[in-house]
Amino acid sequence: MLTLDIIYKAGTVLKDVIHPTALIHTEKLNPEATIFLKPENLQVTGSFKVRGSGFKISQLTDEEKSHGVLASSAGNHAQGVALAARRFGIKATICMPAGAPISKVEATRELGAEVKLVPGVYDDAYKYALQMQEETGMTFIHPFDDEQVIAGQGTIGMEILAERPDIDVIFIPIGGGGLASGVAYAVKMLKPSVKIIGVQAAGAASMQASIESDKIETLPEVLTIADGIAVKEPGTHTFELCKNYVDEVVTVTEDEICAAILALIEHHKLTSEGAGAVSVAAAMFNKYPIAGKKVCCIVSGGNIDVTILSRVINRGLMKSGRTCEMLIELPDRPGSLLGLSSVIVKYGANIISLHHERNGESPDVNSCNLRMVLETRNSEHIQEIQKGINAAGYIILDTRAAN
Incomplete structure (x- = not known):
């Protein structure tokens, strides 16, 4: 208990x-x-994770320590078990899902543990580790239960x-x-x-x-x-x-x-x-x-x-409104981009990227689409810019920003 x-x-x-x-x-x-x-x-x-694995391993009997420890982990528990096992002089084998971040896999190996990569997600690595436990007699260090x-x-x-x-x-x-x-x-x-x-x-x-x-x-x-x-x-x-x-x-x-x-x-x-x-x-x-x-x-x-x-x-x-992507319908004639840019400058935003799309999707054959990424201050700033663009006569087709 x-x-x-x-x-x-x-x-x-x-x-x-x-x-x-x-x-x-x-x-x-x-x-x-x-x-x-x-x-x-x-x-x-x-x-x-080193807290739980460290305490668990510290409480093993000498007989249990002699067989080594086994764990399954997506990364953090693996490193905790590996470090604790090394400090107590115990062999450690860690089963990790094949998709675990490479940085966590390598960090676990660097702490002295043997790593076995298992196809699938954490639960698949867990099942494989339990199978290994039955075959080897090693003590399984559960990551949470x-x-x-x-x-x-x-x-x-x-x-x-x-x-x-x-x-x-x-x-x-x-x-x-x-x-x-x-x-x-x-x-x-x-x-x-x-x-x-x-x-x-x-x-x-x-x-x-x-x-x-x-x-x-x-x-x-x-x-x-x-x-x-x-x-x-x-x-x-x-x-x-x-x-x-x-x-x-x-x-x-x-x-x-x-x-x-x-x-x-x-x-x-x-x-x-x-x-x-x-x-x-x-x-x-x-x-x-x-x-x-x-x-x-x-x-x-x-x-x-x-x-x-x-x-x-x-x-x-x-998400925080610091950048914003807009798709704008732009008249396809000289000076249109300059006029839109003037609106952006007026409201203090910074243009990160621009991309013209002349793909014929606009109902107006004399228009093109402009995909624009802006650096902004916050969500309120984005709303101000949108109002300014609309007031200048441009049509915003889509906006990706904070919800």
Whole structure:
């Protein structure tokens, strides 16, 4: 059974394993609330996962240690297990989905673990790992559905309350539910009035679906940039704990996640992966009422694949109204582009790119389409520009910007 004593014990054991992550106050993310970040993206291996795996491995018997440990992971748990196993001198084998970010695969190997890439998503790697466990006798370190792993993650909740006992709301990313289970249990045992809000990507909301139906649900597929929480089915232990101790589970969109990643980079020079940024996205876009509250967002990890970072930033810019793409019907005669450009200059926007499309789709044979990308200040600025363009006699056919 999970108890506060076990979580306290985990906190003592992990002092020599983890890196202290003090809360960071932010005034930029949502001015309606007092928000603090718990930057577990600055943790050893760049993720909170080392807490749960570190405590679990520390509690193995000598006999279990002699056989080594086995895990399945999309990346962060893999690195946590690999690091903990190396510190305890234990052999580690990690089964990872073939589509896991290369950076996470290589980081796991660099920590001394053997990596086996399994076709499919996390759940496929998990099934393969269980098969290996039966064949080898190694100890399987579950990424979330294990009470000792959950206890390790729960140390985050104790740290938050120790630093800010006046906290009102905690946003926690949820994939399988290990982090949310541990933090929610620890916090509710110590201060029941704190609201615990779990956050999932809209494309991988298995815990939300399970709680709503009061039974564990398995999603047919998961699709999200937040690969660290792309889990089809929550665990047995985590489902019960989240059902009992998490007040509400909300979801955020892909664009909202990208906007949160961008905000963390721009305002706090913090790099977060998609899974780590969902808590921030929930606070930024008011997924739960926080006006006048003291709020903590757990930034659970920072191991984002740099090859997709530019795409994430571009989507984040568009979601926050910092860039805008317009398709404009333009009279196909000399001076039309100059006239449109004058309107853009008047309203202080910057033209990033222009593309003429003479494809005959316009009903006016004397017109062409102009696809234009602008650098703007915010959504209100975009609306001002649109009004100015319309007032000048140009027709806007389509606009892609913040919803």
